[in-house]
Amino acid sequence: MPQELLLQVTPEIATNELLLKDYLSKQIKVSVAEIQHISILKRSIDARQKAIKINLKVTIYLGGEPFQETKIQLPDYKNVASAQEVIVIGAGPAGLFAALQLIELGLKPIVIERGKEVRGRRRDLKAINVDHLVNEDSNYCFGEGGAGTYSDGKLYTRSKKRGDVTRILELFVAFGASEDIMIEAHPHIGTNKLPQIIQDIREKIIECGGQVSFETRLTDILIKNNEVEGIVTQKGDTILASKIILATGHSARDIFELLDRKKVFIEAKPFALGVRAEHPQSLIDSIQYSCDYRGEHLPPAPYSIVKQVNGRGMYSFCMCPGGVIAPCATSPGEVVTNGWSPSKRDQATANSGIVIELKLEDFKPFAKFGALAGMEFQKSIEQRAWHLAGETQKVPAQRMIDFTQNKVSLDIPKTSYVPGTTSVEMGQVFPGYLSQILREGFTEFGKSMRGYLTNEAILHAPESRTSSPVRIPRDPLTYEHVQIKGLYPCGEGAGYAGGIISAAIDGEKCALMIGAILNK
Numbered sequence: 001m002p003q004e005l006l007l008q009v010t011p012e013i014a015t016n017e018l019l020l021k022d023y024l025s026k027q028i029k030v031s032v033a034e035i036q037h038i039s040i041l042k043r044s045i046d047a048r049q050k051a052i053k054i055n056l057k058v059t060i061y062l063g064g065e066p067f068q069e070t071k072i073q074l075p076d077y078k079n080v081a082s083a084q085e086v087i088v089i090g091a092g093p094a095g096l097f098a099a100l101q102l103i104e105l106g107l108k109p110i111v112i113e114r115g116k117e118v119r120g121r122r123r124d125l126k127a128i129n130v131d132h133l134v135n136e137d138s139n140y141c142f143g144e145g146g147a148g149t150y151s152d153g154k155l156y157t158r159s160k161k162r163g164d165v166t167r168i169l170e171l172f173v174a175f176g177a178s179e180d181i182m183i184e185a186h187p188h189i190g191t192n193k194l195p196q197i198i199q200d201i202r203e204k205i206i207e208c209g210g211q212v213s214f215e216t217r218l219t220d221i222l223i224k225n226n227e228v229e230g231i232v233t234q235k236g237d238t239i240l241a242s243k244i245i246l247a248t249g250h251s252a253r254d255i256f257e258l259l260d261r262k263k264v265f266i267e268a269k270p271f272a273l274g275v276r277a278e279h280p281q282s283l284i285d286s287i288q289y290s291c292d293y294r295g296e297h298l299p300p301a302p303y304s305i306v307k308q309v310n311g312r313g314m315y316s317f318c319m320c321p322g323g324v325i326a327p328c329a330t331s332p333g334e335v336v337t338n339g340w341s342p343s344k345r346d347q348a349t350a351n352s353g354i355v356i357e358l359k360l361e362d363f364k365p366f367a368k369f370g371a372l373a374g375m376e377f378q379k380s381i382e383q384r385a386w387h388l389a390g391e392t393q394k395v396p397a398q399r400m401i402d403f404t405q406n407k408v409s410l411d412i413p414k415t416s417y418v419p420g421t422t423s424v425e426m427g428q429v430f431p432g433y434l435s436q437i438l439r440e441g442f443t444e445f446g447k448s449m450r451g452y453l454t455n456e457a458i459l460h461a462p463e464s465r466t467s468s469p470v471r472i473p474r475d476p477l478t479y480e481h482v483q484i485k486g487l488y489p490c491g492e493g494a495g496y497a498g499g500i501i502s503a504a505i506d507g508e509k510c511a512l513m514i515g516a517i518l519n520k
């Protein structure tokens with residue numbers, strides 16, 4: 001019988017098949033030649049001790065034991081060209097995985113996306129980085145693949161349902177992601193690999209008879225007697241359908257405004273807000289791996305940190321080892337940061353959102369906006385940062401210790417944020433009490449991670465699109481909107497997901513709910 005083993009090995013052994021075979025042959029007392037195959041089932045780094053170890057879960061097949069290489073396959077997608085239509089708004093992870101699931105169920109997805117297809121999007125990303133021009137329909141948040149396309153492509157989630165997570169990871173592999181994502185404790189894909197995977201998903205949807213329309217923005221939802229009848233696009237087209245999956249993401253402010261105007265029930269939702277901190281990657285490596293030099297067998301180190309400060313959680317968010325800070329505004333007149341990494345995570349700097357959890361009471365100054373109070377609060381901070389940094393896509397920046405000491409930094413070195421930075425006292429970007437929490441929080445972080453609190457670290461502001469400032473409430477059993485029949489609020493924008501994997505899972509769930517009704 002093949003043996004399953006848990007082991008701790010050096011990074012060198014973990015990354016060298018011959019050394020691993022040799023190590024295992026001694027462990028199980030057989031010759032190297034007797035080992036037919038080693039399957040790695042799980043891999044994680046244990047950096048708690050000075051000598052870093054890699055935890056592996058492996059299955060060892062000896063000669064004569066049945067072993068067959070299995071390749072993850074795509075599900076059995078049907079041809080749905082003449083099947084019943086379901087409208088999916090938004091081609092982010094929620095919308096795309098909803099569309100795939102609809103096809104599996106024998107239903108025809110009509111996907112409507114305001115942004116451009118994945119390659120065409122690149123030109124608009126260049127325009128925002130180089131010319132400071134924000135296209136309101138095509139940017140780091142809007143376009144094929146949604147907000148996650150030009151990201152680090154981290155694929156971990158707090159979702160407890162491992163089955164759901166495994167299914168999404170398998171789909172990513174079947175569409176071209178490395179099989180490594182199935183075994184890594186903290187898998188990621190990288191911004192250079194995601195676009196092709198996204199394009200392949202779209203091509204599969206079309207090959208199966210589904211439709212995908214780019215540069216097509218939803219401008220109205222047709223509702224009669226509290227039931228959806230279809231949608232209207234900015235081109236003036238009307239598309240009729242009795243089921244609509246609304247997966248427009250957390251940055252589609254016009255959608256929240258539309259729903260509010262139409263008196264479709266929505267509610268303000270707390271989110272988190274703060275800055276994006278950038279350190280030299282070598283410094284993070286030395287803190288996390290307790291070494292001067294990471295060496296060639298360990299990946300650029302990530303970090304994750306959380307503290308309670310003045311009764312609020314302050315934590316790292318969407319940390320990108322070896323990455324770049326990206327300009328993620330979706331409208332002119334605002335600045336927003338987030339981060340991405342290539343698959344090798346080989347850039348010189350590490351960046352992470354450092355954010356504070358907000359409470360509904362923080363939105364009180366914007367109470368007149370009702371359900372949109374949190375969104376208006378978020379917008380006001382992004383606009384203030386834009387103004388303070390000079391009304392381009394440059395962002396306010398400050399050295400970390402200077403910030404904790406309330407001192408404007410005399411100089412800001414070049415950072416990975418391509419549009420550039422302006423030295424600003426960060427306290428001006430946020431309400432005073434939030435700036436104070438950030439100041440104290442960074443001091444606390446410095447106590448837990450020695451070396452983290454340093455003037456080598458540059459803070460960029462704001463990190464404000466951590467999750468949706470609005471919830472579009474739905475029935476927990478049917479996933480239908482609480483008031484409008486046939487409307488399925490989905491993914492991060494509706495407040496039911498945070499990150500690529502959970503958005504994809506939510507997309508599938510909404511499709512399954514619809515399938516259960518239409519295929520009855």
Ligand code: FAD
Nearest residue numbers: 090092094114146147148151153154218249491492499500
């Ligand atoms: P979105 O991805 O936001 O997709 C919504 C789609 O709807 C968009 O394509 C948008 O153009 C479209 N849309 C909006 N309004 C309309 C309209 N009116 N008509 C038609 N279409 C419309 N998450 C991770 O898990 N790992 C990461 O490493 C990671 N890194 C990130 C890096 C960056 C730079 C950014 C911006 C986000 C990152 N995220 C990451 C977050 C992740 O991308 C989101 O959680 C996820 O994409 C949400 O999926 P979604 O489908 O719900 O919404």
